[in-house]
Amino acid sequence: MTADSTNTNGASNGANGHSQLPTEEDMTLLQLQQRYAEEAAKRIRADGPAQFLDLTDADTDRFKAIAEDPWADHAALNAKETVKDGATSKFLILGGGYGGLLFAVRLMQAGLIKGPDDVRLIDAAGGFGGTWYWNRYPGLHCDVESYIYMPLLEETGYMPKQKYSPGSELREHAERIATQFELYDKTLFRSNAKAATWDEEEKLWTVQVTEGRGPNEPSRELTLKCQYLLVASGVLNIPHVPKIPGLEGFGGEMFHTARWDYSATGGSYENPDMEKLKDKRVGIIGTGATSIQIIPQLAEWAKELYVFQRTPSAVHPRDQKATDPEEWKTKIASKKGWQMERALNFVAHMSLATKNGEENLVDDGWTKMPAYSALIGSPGYGLVEPTPEAIGANVARLHKMDTHTAETARARVDQIVKNLETANKLKAWYPSWCKRPTFSDMYLQAFNEPNVHLIDTNGQGIEAATKDGLVFAGKEYPLDVLVLSTGYRSPAFGNGNPAAKTGIEVIGRGGLSMDEKWKNIGSATLHGVATSGFPNLFFAFGPQTAGTANFVTMLEVSIQHTAHILAKAEEKVGAGSRAVVEVTREEEEAWTMQVMMRAPYFASIVGCTPGYLNGEGQSARQDPKDMMKASRSSGWSEGMLSYIEVLEEYRREGSLKGVEVTAA
Template sequence: MATASLQTAAPGVDLEKIESVRKKYAEEAQKRLRPDAGAQFLTLKDANDPRLQALNEDPWANHVALNARPSPIQDSKVYPFFVVGAGFGGLLFAVHAIRSGAATAEDIRLVDAAGGFGGTWYWNRYPGLHCDVESYMYLPLLEETGYVPTKKYAPGWEIREHAERIADKWQLRDKTLFRSDVDSVTWDDSSELWTISLTERRGPRGSPVISHYVRAQYVYLAAGILTRPQVPRIPGLASFAGPMFHTARWDYDITGGSQKDQLLSGLRDKRVAVIGTAATAIGAIPEIGKYAKELFIFQRTPAYVKPRNQEDTKLEEFKASVATKPGWQFDRQINWNSFLTNSTSPGQPNLVRDGWTDQPAYSAMMGSPNQAELDTSSPESIERLVTNFHILDLPNMEAVRSRVDQHVKDPKTAEKLKPWYPSWCKRPTFSDTYLPLFNEPHVHLIDTDGKGPSRATERGLVVGDQEYPVDIIVLSTGFQLANLRAGSPASRIGVKVHGRNGYSLDKKWDTIGAATLHGYLTNGFPNLFFSGTSQATITGNNTMMLNFVAQHVTYMISEAKRRAGSNKRAIIEVTREAEEAHTAEVVKRAPYFSAIAGCTPGYFNGYGVVAADPATKQKAARGATWSEGTRSFLKYIGDWREEGELRGLEITLRPAVEFDRARL
């Protein structure tokens, strides 16, 4: 099945070289391990210091225009569908609910903390922002909207505008309440409806807020995870006297320019510090470097940087070689994904031909149907699996490190920029300009040997005993993701969810670990659905995943509604037996992901947290993704749909609610 199988001691493999590299990986990972793991970061929203808290303000919301709009939410009303999140996840669910016939646009209400559509693409508007996945695959519903992206890798503003395009086409703009935080979602056992408590902000911090209470039949948790910016707990950070902002709240008033006009003239006489060198920084740093008087890049862990090879879209070529037939976008996504999961067929063409598709060992994180039989009781079998991944990965990572030498003239700087970890430990980054920037005399790499800045002062940042005076600090320090795998769907989006008999969704996860059917609904929480990768699949292309989750969930709802008829409403709940059966399928495949445990700390492995006791290990295994890859998972849930029985779901019929007149 696969083009590159996992074979220990394959011909030409230098096992001594493999062991030497693994030793280097382990040494570098050890430098970065911290006992506080994810707690080393502070979300700006939760900061006690007023200055840090202010960095979380929404710089993009047009409060005057939003305040002048009629509210889409009427207090005390009952809505058929309530969606938490108006990024691509929420939009795709709403679109598929409409297209399936389960809902009309009027039946749906969406709520989002942002001031507009787009999710992470609303918040992130930093210079140099582009999607790292080909836009022909990433921008959803291209066939349905008729839109053609301008470039192979679309800039951020274009992706955000596409979210707006989807909202307008399916008439969702006036169904969405922005600048609002959902506080709680609670099941009412008597009415068998969900009660939602939310708070609407009517302006910047300190402005009036309005509390809303509504009810809904179906609730979909679609709020994204790349929306809550965090900063490392650097002592004295708030004491810095100059301007400081997070990349997810870029301040063009300070830098000059705008997202579409990235002339950063405000940096021309400034010394700028950037903390962080992950994907965001790889995009922003070259743009800052064009204008800053001096640029100091504070690095804890080097990124692994591959070529971007950006191209403008040529319409005739796009029609001839990309959009060739109905269903082309999904076919392209699956073709691309098969390379990431090391599951290509002999002679299969590589339609996308990007830096994702030449690293088969990334399947250590993505999963793959190409699995050798694994004796989970045998440490030797696990070690053999991990070794095989390193054999598969070495050519790719050696090429990545060699590319640093090709572009960076100073050997000492080049060595500090080389990533010493396997490909599956970090999301790859793509740039044609990042590495050459370090040849410029005004650009300084401040490598912190895995520790990060020691402290901040009024004048700048300190590493060890050396202070680096700067005028501006840019925090490229990511988002709260510590509970990405272990946390419940409620904790991942920061909402309190209580189901039957007031039982907390967080408590269920804390007690037994993840328990779902297909990753998208759980017993005790009827008519509640959520997106995510735990007990489901990870694709590398988030909108692809969000699209098929929305399709799968709306199938369940539309089929249940069909059975209910026009005079009944359907209450959908997975049985305990069904969710435990699905969980067992996930758990028995979980050892496949053993290679992740040895990664350098990052959000893929909870910043290095390793479960010690058997109970914690078992709960962690329950939260794993489907280890046979996306195509296997899609067949698994597709076969379930083909049965047509809604196996594992209990459908209870109740008298229909007259939604137009329903009140609390």
């Protein structure tokens, strides 16, 4: 397949090569694109990502307190010393979420982890689960089908209770994996790796770690060493808040959704009856994917709920259902390899890569949103010539493909929300790929309740905070409790540098800083899993890979590829020697060129409503040099299935081209 032969305005070319007059459909599409552009312009700010404060960088007691772990059992953790200062392990994994767990298990299955001292894990949380450890807000569910999202279901034999699992079940599954594969006594919780340095003489990584031990204990400084350093720090892991003047001086209860405070709301994660809110005026900032789940819960309990919106979300039906044990046994989990097969079927339907008559196994809203391929790529359209005409034609094709999905979501608002003015403010005027789509059968309905008030800021955001509430358009809204549903640091931070996402300083060969390398040249990897100058360092998911709505599939693909490279490398040096594995500068640059060649496909993201996908709108303002550097961080525009084929061909060839292996 090739891209549609359309002009930038969507008008088709005639047989003689001259543009035909635009059709009524073309004109309608042009008007829609103009409306999208006008709405996006409302959000443009000169400060871009700097409008937010990462809670890890907070210098006030109020914000530092908000960032603290509310869930850790410090007494129990302090009573156990799982990792000793000065310990050396074969693998040190940064991250105890699904990525870190998958790294450990797949390396075990590859025969690379053999003894109890071969692997150690480090995580800032007080337990396993990653985002599912931190996030425990009422209403929390995964927005991807649990049968393909929850890793290692075949290995654990677990059957999810529902099509979309609640956060508690997802965290429990992480704990299940850790228990089954005996990882608890190998993990250092409440700990942050501050620096990692390659020791050229020892051919080991030296990692400086700070272990927090709770409010009444001094922290512990450790120096750990490892042969392989593996980064599995997740995508959205550092919560941030908008720099609203006076926010830290708000006099009521205030917390971030990633650190839900049940002492302020009442109830608990297991029983979220928020009875303390019955006489309270509650405000929530943000209407993204997290808020979609929280707002119906707050609406049920709060005396008054004020929803402060900058950009509305597109909200599609959820269609939750319980898992049928018979269907699970006979149709879903009926054969070996079913989970990856189902996950790739999901990818195929999202990226326009299905074969004739291929059954839609997941059959949900994601798989009926073809224009989301603008974000994750498509094998039929991924190669776009870097000309204004070709890029414009591809953007027009995507907009045309998205029209039905977007208009259906806006029509659904009118069908549900009774107040016309409120309904109009809840409609999303941007394409489906610009902001993560949401799915709920409760969110829009909440705005029919008399205690729920939408404060739409028309893209501008809140002006200020006082000790008594929030101010917009010169009006103060008094509040007793303020919920910050304001998201996380962008995964594009540091040009996609995996180390920057964790806040760790990584120094490779010859004192080379990974921060400096990424700053100077932009992303540079082989297959998105490793970078030259940093031996034995691998990422669970970095830039220059393929994407999909299901993050666990991305983890699986990159981790299994890394396990293959390491297994072949260890085989090459033989027993009794330590392998030093490093990608070459030439081959990572060749891969980067392949990625950059595909970057024009993603041009539709640049004009999106400002958000973490386009650097809060700064992508459109970059000079050519910065745009070229940013294009190095692009994904694989031909989609996940194409990317997997490239990796499989590389593995079949067998020579580890572009990877130097030496024995220490």
